[in-house]
Amino acid sequence: MSPNTKKGTTMTTRLAFGLVVMMSVLVLPAHAGGKTELQQYFSNAADKVKATEDPVAKRAILNESLQSMAKALDIVETSTPISDAEAAGLQRFRNSLQEKQDELAGRNGFAAVPDAQLNAFSQYVVQDMEQADQMVTISIVTLLLIVIILILIL
C-alpha cells in the first residue's frame, strides 16, 4: 500500500468518525426536545441563588433568569412563524413567568417573597416548571429556538 493510499484510508476513517460525532451532537439535543435544557436553566438559577448569601443578589438572579426567558419567548414569537396552538402554549408559559416575577417583586396583588424564603422560591420555580403543562403544545423546533436565543442573550 502506497503512502498516499494509507493517507486516503486514514482520512476516510477520520471523515466517517467525524460525521458520526457530528450527527450525535446534532441529533441528541433534538431528541431531548429542548425542554430538558429549559429545566436545566431554571435549576442552574436555583443553584446560584442558594450559593449566594445576599438577598438582593438572590432576587436579582431570580429576576434576571425569569426576564431572560420571557425575552427569549418574545423573540421566538415575533421572529418565527408559529401555529395557534404554539402561540397559546407560549402565552401560558409567559403568563407563568410573569406571575413569578410579580410574586418576587410583590406586584399585582402578591406580597413580595420574604428574603428568608428566596431559596425555597427558587426551588418552587424549578418544580413548577418541571410539572408545567404549558410547554406541552410547544414544538421541539420552537423549544430549541428558545434555548438557542437564551444562550445568545445571556
Added chain:
Amino acid sequence: MLNLQDGSVHANPYRMLWVGVGCATLTVLLCSCSAELPVLREAQQADGGEQATQYSIVCVIHGDGDYLYHDSSGNEYNADEVALAEAQRVALRNPHAEVFIFHQRPRSHFLFFFPLRDGTFYYYRNGRPNAEELYWRDQEQAPFDTEVGLYRRFSAGNQPGKVSLFLYFGHEIPEFDGAGYDASYPDRPLTVQGFARGVGGFRDDSSKFDIVVLSTCFGGTPYTIGALGTAARYIVASPDNLHLSYLDLRSLERMDLGFRDVDVHTFARRYARLAFDILKGQILTTVSVAVYDVDRVQKFLRAFLSVYEYTLNSVKSARQASMAAIEHCDCADLPSVVLPAMSDGVDVFYRPPRFGRAKEKQHHSGWECWRERDPIIGRKPQFDEFKGAVETFYRP
C-alpha cells in the same frame, strides 16, 4: 501478513473495524425484522418452585417524552427510571404477587437508521424476576395492545379473591385530541377514553381492577374518573398538578402485610396518605392525592358528567389557541357546580403550594374542572367563541 513496510498494519484494523460494524448492523437488521418478541431472559419460569399469587400488579411507565426533574440539591433524575426502580423493588418485596412492569421508552436507532425495540417488559413472580423482554411499540393499533398480549402470555390468571392493581406513570392524559402525547409517535393519540379501554383490556373476564393508581397531572377530572370507573373499583389520582417525582410506591412493598385485616378501600386510603405525606415533604408546589370510590361517586357523576362532556365537546370544536384562555381549577371553585353529592366517595389529601396565587387555598374537592383564565395579570381571552362553552359549564 503484517507488512510493516506498506502500512497494512494500519489498514487491517480499519478493515476489521468496518467488518465488525457490518456484522453488528446485519445482526440488528435481522433482529429488527423478527416477527416474534425475543425473550432475552426467561428463567425460573418452570422450576416448580412457584406458589399461588394473591396479588397482581400491572405497572405501565410512560418514559417517552420529557420526564427530567431535579431535587433540592440540583441532582437530575429521569422520572421514568426512578419509577421503574421503585416498581422493581415492589416486585422483589412481594413474595405472594405477580408483577408486570412495562417501560415505554423513546424510539431509538442503531447507527441512526436501524430501529431498536422501544419497550421493555419485566415479569416478577413470588418476589423473583421471571422474564424480561424487549418489544416493539410501533405496531400498536390501540393503547396497550402489545402490553395486553404480554400480560396474557404470562398471567397466572384471576383467581377469586386475588387483589389486582394497575399503576400508570406519565404526563396528564388528555380528555380530547391527545395527539403528540407520545413523543416517538406523535400521530398516535392517547385520550382518557382510549386509555380506559386499554386498561380494561387487561381484564379479560370483564372484572375490574381493585385499585387503579393514576400517577399523572390532573387525573381527578369527572371525565377521567367516569371513564376509568369502567375498569376500576377504586382510583387513586392527583386532581391537581403532580410533580414528576410521582406517587410513591413504598406502601406497596409487602402487600401481604399491608392488606392484613384491612379491606381494599382502607388499603387504597393508606397508600394515598403515605404518597401524599412523602410528596408534601419534598415538593413546594401543590400536592393533592385523592381516592375515588367508583360506586359511590356515580351519583355526582350522573348529575354532572353530561354538562362536563358538553363542555369538552365545545372545547374540541373551538380552535386550539382557545386553550390559552382556559385553565384547570377545583370544581368547587365554580360555585354553581357545587352539588350536594360532590364529596361522596372521595377522600382528599391536599396541601396548597407554598408560593403562587393558590397558596391561600386550603381545601380541594378532589374534582378538577376547567375555567376561563383570570385576566388579572393582563391576559386577554383570545377567542370569544369559547366563552359560551365555559359559561355553560358554569351553569349546569
